[in-house]
Amino acid sequence: MRAWILSAVIFVIGDATVLAEAPKPVPNEVAAEAKAEAEAKAEAKSVEDAPEEKSGSKSKPVETKHSVTINGQPVSYTVKAGKMPIKDAEGKSTAEIFYMAYTKDGVGDKASRPVTFSFNGGPGASSVWMHLGLLGPRRVKLEDDGSAPPPPYQLEDNEHSLLDETDLVFIDPVGTGYSRATKPEEAKKFHGVQEDARSVGEFIRLYVTQNLRWPSPKFLIGESYGTTRAAALSTELMNRHRMNLNGIMLVSTVLDFQTIAAGGNNDLAHVLFLPSFTAAAWHHGRLDAGLQKLPLVDVLAESEKFAAGDYQLALFQGTSVAPEFRAKVVTEMARLTGLKADYVEAANLRPTLARFSVELLRDKHLQIGRFDGRYTGFVQDRLTETYERDPSADAIFPVFAATFNQYVREELKVEEDEPYEVLARLGLWNWNAENEYLNVADELAGTMMRNPYLKVHVSAGYSDLATPYFAAVHTLNHLKIAPELRKNLVVDYYAAGHMMFLNKADLIKQKADLAEFIRGAVEVPAK
Numbered sequence: 001m002r003a004w005i006l007s008a009v010i011f012v013i014g015d016a017t018v019l020a021e022a023p024k025p026v027p028n029e030v031a032a033e034a035k036a037e038a039e040a041k042a043e044a045k046s047v048e049d050a051p052e053e054k055s056g057s058k059s060k061p062v063e064t065k066h067s068v069t070i071n072g073q074p075v076s077y078t079v080k081a082g083k084m085p086i087k088d089a090e091g092k093s094t095a096e097i098f099y100m101a102y103t104k105d106g107v108g109d110k111a112s113r114p115v116t117f118s119f120n121g122g123p124g125a126s127s128v129w130m131h132l133g134l135l136g137p138r139r140v141k142l143e144d145d146g147s148a149p150p151p152p153y154q155l156e157d158n159e160h161s162l163l164d165e166t167d168l169v170f171i172d173p174v175g176t177g178y179s180r181a182t183k184p185e186e187a188k189k190f191h192g193v194q195e196d197a198r199s200v201g202e203f204i205r206l207y208v209t210q211n212l213r214w215p216s217p218k219f220l221i222g223e224s225y226g227t228t229r230a231a232a233l234s235t236e237l238m239n240r241h242r243m244n245l246n247g248i249m250l251v252s253t254v255l256d257f258q259t260i261a262a263g264g265n266n267d268l269a270h271v272l273f274l275p276s277f278t279a280a281a282w283h284h285g286r287l288d289a290g291l292q293k294l295p296l297v298d299v300l301a302e303s304e305k306f307a308a309g310d311y312q313l314a315l316f317q318g319t320s321v322a323p324e325f326r327a328k329v330v331t332e333m334a335r336l337t338g339l340k341a342d343y344v345e346a347a348n349l350r351p352t353l354a355r356f357s358v359e360l361l362r363d364k365h366l367q368i369g370r371f372d373g374r375y376t377g378f379v380q381d382r383l384t385e386t387y388e389r390d391p392s393a394d395a396i397f398p399v400f401a402a403t404f405n406q407y408v409r410e411e412l413k414v415e416e417d418e419p420y421e422v423l424a425r426l427g428l429w430n431w432n433a434e435n436e437y438l439n440v441a442d443e444l445a446g447t448m449m450r451n452p453y454l455k456v457h458v459s460a461g462y463s464d465l466a467t468p469y470f471a472a473v474h475t476l477n478h479l480k481i482a483p484e485l486r487k488n489l490v491v492d493y494y495a496a497g498h499m500m501f502l503n504k505a506d507l508i509k510q511k512a513d514l515a516e517f518i519r520g521a522v523e524v525p526a527k
C-alpha cells in the first residue's frame with residue numbers, strides 16, 4: 001500500500017544505579033534501635049516522595065462541573081479528565097491513555113443513557129478535532145464558513161453539542177494528546193491497525209466497567225483514520241470483550257484504501273475523486289456558466305454519472321480507447337473539473353489530487369485545500385506541479401491547538417506540562433497490508449452480520465479531497481452484508497469537506513442527523 005510516513009524520534013533515558021556500602025555488624029540492642037530508626041526514616045521518606053493526587057494525574061482524574069444551553073435547553077454536566085492505565089497480562093502498566101468524559105447530570109437510569117466514544121484519525125491525531133469542533137459543549141470560534149479569524153483564538157459554547165443526546169468520552173490513542181507508552185522505546189507496540197484497536201478497545205472495556213456503563217447503549221464515532229479504527233474496533237470489542245454496539249458513526253470515511261490511493265493499474269481512485277474535484281471547482285466558480293448556475297447537488301449528480309460511466313470505461317480501455325471517445329471524455333472532464341482540456345490530455349485522463357490542487361487556481365497563484373477544497377492558500381513556486389502544503393490545515397490547526405491547550409488547563413483543571421500532541425509523528429505504522437491495500441470493510445460487515453441491530457451512519461463532505469464522499473459510497477455499495485441489513489446504513493451529505501462541521505450550516509445539519517441516528521439506534525425494534 002502506498003503511504004506517506006512521518007518518522008518520529010524517541011529519546012530514551014537509561015536508569016542510573018547507585019551502589020551503597022554494606023553496613024557493619026553491631027550488637028543486637030544497637031542493631032534493633034538502628035533498624036527502628038531506619039524504618040522510621042524510610043517511612044517518612046516514602047511519604048515525602050509520594051506523588052500528589054493532583055488534577056489529571058494517573059492516580060486521580062480531575063472532575064469539574066459545568067453547564068451549557070443546547071437547543072434552547074440548559075444542560076448541566078460533569079467532566080472527568082485523566083489517564084487510564086493499560087496493563088499487560090501480568091498486571092504491569094504498558095501505557096496510559098488520556099481521556100475526557102462528559103456526562104450529563106441528573107440522569108437517574110444510566111441504562112437508558114447512551115455513551116459515545118469519540119476519536120479522530122491520523123494515525124497520530126488526538127481527539128481534539130471532533131471534541132472542540134462538533135461534539136463537545138465548547139467549540140472553537142470560527143467564521144460561519146469555517147475560516148479562521150485572526151489570532152488570538154477563542155472558544156464559545158456549542159449550542160449544537162451532542163451532549164443532550166449522549167454522554168461523550170474523548171479518547172487520545174497512545175502517542176497522541178497526553179497518552180504515552182510506559183516505556184517510550186515500546187511505543188511501537190501500539191502503532192498498528194490491530195495494535196491500536198486492541199489498546200483502544202481495552203480502554204473502552206475499562207471505562208465501561210469502572211463507570212458501570214455495561215447496560216448503556218454504546219456508540220463509536222470516528223473521523224478519517226478514526227473510521228478505519230472504528231471498523232477494526234467493532235470486531236475487537238465483539239470478539240475479545242463480547243461487547244455489542246448500538247451504532248457506529250463514521251465521519252469522512254476510509255475503510256478500503258484502494259478507493260483513495262491510485263497507482264499502477266488501480267484506476268478506481270481516479271474515478272472516485274472526480275466528483276470531489278467537481279465540487280471544489282464549483283465552489284471556486286471554475287465551471288462553465290451552465291453548470292455554475294446549478295445547485296451543487298445537481299452538478300455532482302452529473303459528475304457522478306460521468307465518472308461511473310464514460311470516464312471509468314475510458315480508463316478501463318487504456319491505450320485501446322478509440323481516439324474519438326477519448327476526445328469526448330477529455331472535453332467532458334475539462335467541463336466538470338475546471339481544468340483545461342490540454343492539461344487533462346497531458347495528464348493521460350488522470351490528474352492527481354496533488355496536481356489538481358495547484359492547477360485549478362494557478363492563474364491566481366493559489367492552491368486549494370486537501371482536507372477541504374473550499375480553502376485556498378498562496379504558493380511560493382508558481383510553476384509547482386504539486387501542493388506545497390494544505391491550506392485547510394494551515395487555517396485551522398493552530399486554532400484548535402491554542403484553544404485546547406488553554407481550555408484543558410483553565411476549564412478542565414488538568415495540570416500537565418508535557419506537550420499535548422494534537423497531531424503526533426508516530427513513525428512507522430503496521431498496516432497489516434503487505435503488497436495489498438488495507439481494507440477493514442469486511443470487518444465492519446462481519447460485525448453487522450453477527451449483530452443485526454448494529455446501525456452505521458456515514459457523514460460525507462462533498463468538498464473532502466482526503467477521503468472523497470464517492471469513495472465512501474463505493475465502499476458501502478460493496479459491503480458484504482445481507483440485503484436485509486442495508487436498511488441499517490445511513491448516509492448524510494454536507495457541502496464542506498473532511499471536517500464538515502467547521503462550516504456552521506453543516507454543523508447544524510450534522511447535529512440533527514446524528515441525534516436522529518442515535519435515537520433510532522436505541523429504539524426497540526417492533527416484533
